[in-house]
Amino acid sequence: MSDSDPFDLGDIPEEETARSLSAQAMGGMRPPYLRGxxxxxxxxxxxxxxxxxxxxxxxxxxxxxxxTRLAHALSTRKAWPGQILAVTFTNKAAKEMQHRIGSLIGGVVEGMPWLGTFHSIGAKILRRHAELVGLRSDFTILDMDDQHRLLKQLIKAEGIDEKRWPARQLASHIDGWKNRGLTPDKVPAGDAEHFGNGKGVSLYAAYQERLKILNAADFGDLLLECLRLFQENPEVLNEYQDRFKYMLVDEYQDTNVAQYLWLRLLAQKHKNICCVGDDDQSIYGWRGAEVDNILRFEQDFPGAKVVRLEQNYRSTPHILGAASGLITANESRLGKTLWTEMNEGEKVTLRGLWDGEEEARVIGEDIEQLQRDGHLLRETAILVRASFQMREFEDRFINLGLPYRVVGGPRFYERMEIRDANAYLRLVAQPDDDLAFERIMNKPKRGLGDKALQTLHQLARQQGISLSRAARLITETEELRQPARRNLKDFIDTVDR
Structure with missing residues (x-):
């Protein structure tokens, strides 16, 4: 078990925190955060x-x-900061929540160790109990690129045609199984037929075994292994059930089966769980989200209170009317009627066009007309479903001489050079990290290609050691050509420094 305790609130005593937060409420006056x-x-x-x-x-x-609900629970002394589990879907949402709570109740947000994303909280729990799921507390969390490279190795070892059955396809199957809370032994027999002529599940099992050897987990494991931890260790589950007196979940309509099961397990003792979401905004079914989770909330928690937020502060009546006209055709809705006090605003226009090229031409003409009417270009925005759809707009704007700016692009940590730099840091911290070693062994180019890597893999398997240790041994032999040995030794020396 890790020496650090995630229940520890650091330098902020919970009693002092709660006392300061409740001062306003105890004074008999309505707290400012409840006004308006x-x-x-x-x-x-x-x-x-x-x-x-x-x-x-x-x-x-x-x-x-x-x-405000979090602030209210704290200021009324319903719970200490460390007794509240607040789950968001993105790091951005978690940081925004921290900032807003700080503005409501002061600088005590650092005393809430369980405010974060599903994955960050899952990782925190796993690191505390890593040995119970076959890991060490310093396990590596693989990104998608690492995952694909590892799966490619397993596919190749199994003699499967990687062109016909690419690693990304297997990764998609594995992610789907993990989103459904399925370990390899629980995957339905029919699902096994979807990859590699029935070898999908055996590859999934081999992948999980390889992760344990590497002391690694992927993002799906951060919830799946937590589920297994709770199911196989009732005393651990009971510890967290006791701890979390109040639970708050954002974007509940986008939870998958694993997240749903995880939340249900944790909520069984106190049952003070508040889930916020909108079944009309469920758009992530393609990545495992189950809108049924929100639809059956009242069945899962009998006597649940349902509150509908229907006053809209963002859109005009025309926009709300158009959206309502579309969404009412959905089946199995819980139902809401959005309304607003805003002015009518512009009417919504719907156009049917032949293809993307015509769409770009028509939109370009509209923007030119707006510009002639005195509107600034920065007042116009174009939203697309996927980045590939921007190409035709860009081509059209260049032809028209319209200046534009593209917002978005690869996330910082997904950029190739950042992943490479991160792999160097991982290898320095954990010399036995094979995936990090393999990624950067030939970056920048050192003349260490596939043949050198294959030789290292063979030695590592024979000796039962990591690639890094195999590299140190092989530089003392004649297995590699002299230039490759020299470059490999220089690489090892660089990492050691």
């Missing part, structure tokens, strides 16, 4: 005890409700 709320928002915030489902339509002040 509409009736539904106030109801969602003050219903702290028991299961609560908040159906938050787009633009209805969901983020304010989430942060």
């Amino acid at each position: 709320l509409n009736e539904a928002q106030q109801e969602a915030i003050e219903a702290l005890d028991g299961p609560v489902l908040v159906l938050a339509g787009a633009g209805t002040g969901k983020t304010r409700v989430l942060t």
Whole structure:
């Protein structure tokens, strides 16, 4: 077990934190953070005890409700900061929540160790109990690129045609199984037929074994291994069930099966769970999200309170009307009627065009007309579903001489050079990290190609050692040509420095 305790609040004593937060409430005055709320928002915030489902339509002040509910639980002394589990879907959302809570109740957010994403909280729990799932507390979390390279090795070793059955396809199957909370032994027999002539599940099992040898986990494991930890170690589950007196979950409509099972297990003792979401905004079914999770909340938690946030602060009546006209055709909705006090605004225009090229031409003409009417180019934005759709717009704007700026692109940590730099750091911290070694052994180019790597792999398997250790041994032999040996030794010396 790790020496550090994630339940520790550091330098902020919980008693002092709660005392300072409750000063306003104990004074008999309505806390400032509860002012200016509409009736539904106030109801969602003050219903702290028991299961609560908040159906938050787009633009209805969901983020304010989430942060204010947390502030209210703290200021009324319902729980210490370390007794609240607050789960978001992105790091950005978690940071925004931290910032907003800080502005409401002061600089005590650092005392909330369980505010974060599913994956960050799962990783924290796993590191604390790593040995119970066959890992060490310093395990590496693989990114997609590492995952694909490892799967390519397994596919090649199995003699499967990688062109016909690419690693990314196997990765998609494995991610799907993990999102459903399925370990290799629980994957339905029919699913095994979907890859490599029935070898998908055996490759999944080999992949999991290889991860344990590497002391590594992928993102799916951060929840799947947590589930296994709780299911196989009741005393560990009981520790966290006791700890989390209040649970708050954002974007509940986008949870997958593994996340749903994880939350249900943790909520079984106190049952003070508040899930915020909107079944009308469920768009991630392609990556395992189950909208049924939100639809059956009242069945999972009998007696649950359902609060609907329907006043919209973002859009005009025309936009709400158009959106409502579309969404009402959905089946199995929980139902909401969004309304707003804003002015009517511009009408929504729907156009049917022949293809992307015609779309770019028409949009370009519209922008030129707006410019002639005195509007600034920076007042116009074009949203696309996927980045490849930008190409035709860019070509058209260049032809028209319209200046434009593309917002987006690869995330910082997904850029190739950042992944390479990160691999160097990983290898320095953990010399036996084979995936990091393999990634940077020939970056920059050192004349250490596939043949040299294959020779290293053979020696590592024969000796039962890591690639890094195999490299140190092989530089003392004649297995590699002299230039390759010299370059490999220089690489090892660089890492050692």
